[in-house]
């Protein structure tokens with residue numbers, strides 16, 4: 001039966017793609033509600049041939065809504081989603097607001113769909129960098145046992161929202177015109193200092209913690225352990241991360257070094273990854289085939305290549321993983337969770 005859906009943050013980089021992914025899904029929708037800040041009220045968007053008007057989100061916006069997909073920032077989720085849950089809706093939240101709450105499942109459908117069974121109204125979408133890393137590593141964890149991850153990310157501007165994406169393009173234009181680059185958003189909006197991303201690299205994503213790691217780096221560490229259940233069942237998984245913003249509009253890259261309990265051959269790893277849901281292997285150095293952001297953009301899969309053993313440490317390997325941060329990293333993962341809920345009779 002058809003459901004009533006609200007998109008919170010419907011005008012943003014992720015919200016726009018949530019609408020697209022929902023439009024392409026099999027989900028039958030009765031009423032669609034597009035919610036954003038008061039600045040966007042009155043804007044229109046078309047969905048499956050009908051024009052919808054964006055409304056300012058309020059605590060009363062969720063009456064009769066069955067499903068909320070939210071990506072309007074953590075503060076907005078914290079404030080508004082409890083009202084949606086009270087109104088009886090299931091919320092799939094793309095922000096970090098509830099991810100580490102023990103009562104909230106943190107779900108990648110290819111990896112831990114059974115965690116959907118114990119939701120209490122809110123289901124969290126993991127961080128974009130965590131999702132693509134675990135789509136690639138979880139099949140190896142299941143087969144060979146994962147002991148350690150050392151990841152360096154190459155994260156696209158759009159991960160910081162539409163305004164950061166626009167800022168990168170403006171800076172590139174300014175640079176080519178011979179003008180000084182202006183920066184007011186990246187690395188983090190609201191931070192005391194801003195630096196240009198165009199023709200640069202920024203080794204800061206989200207705010208710094210007192211220990212010198214960024215919040216983004218800790219998200220990758222904590223979320224990976226929660227999703228793979230290594231905090232409870234297997235305390236042996238070690239994770240460390242360095243997160244870097246690169247001047248790419250869409251598509252995160254990750255250089256991942258990982259250590260397994262077993263010592264499979266690279267051929268074994270490739271076979272396992274080829275059979276894994278949501279993974280496309282792009283690993284053919286002789287033909288210069290490897291994952292790239294420009295070829296991953298617009299795709300739902302996570303692309304894996306450059307698989308190599310660390311010859312000096314048996315059981316340890318390197319690979320390179322790319323995915324569209326706005327799709328598998330955000331909008332597609334959220335819509336895929338909704339589809340999985342419907343398949344399991346947990347929604348509608």
Ligand code: A2P
Nearest residue numbers: 009010011012013036037039040057072161162
């Ligand atoms: P708006 O476009 O009206 O500012 P992005 O991640 O691309 O920056 O998008 C953020 C999304 O969150 C946008 O849709 C934005 O709407 C929305 N948003 C920002 N602040 C609020 C708020 N206070 N209430 C509801 N939606 C908000």
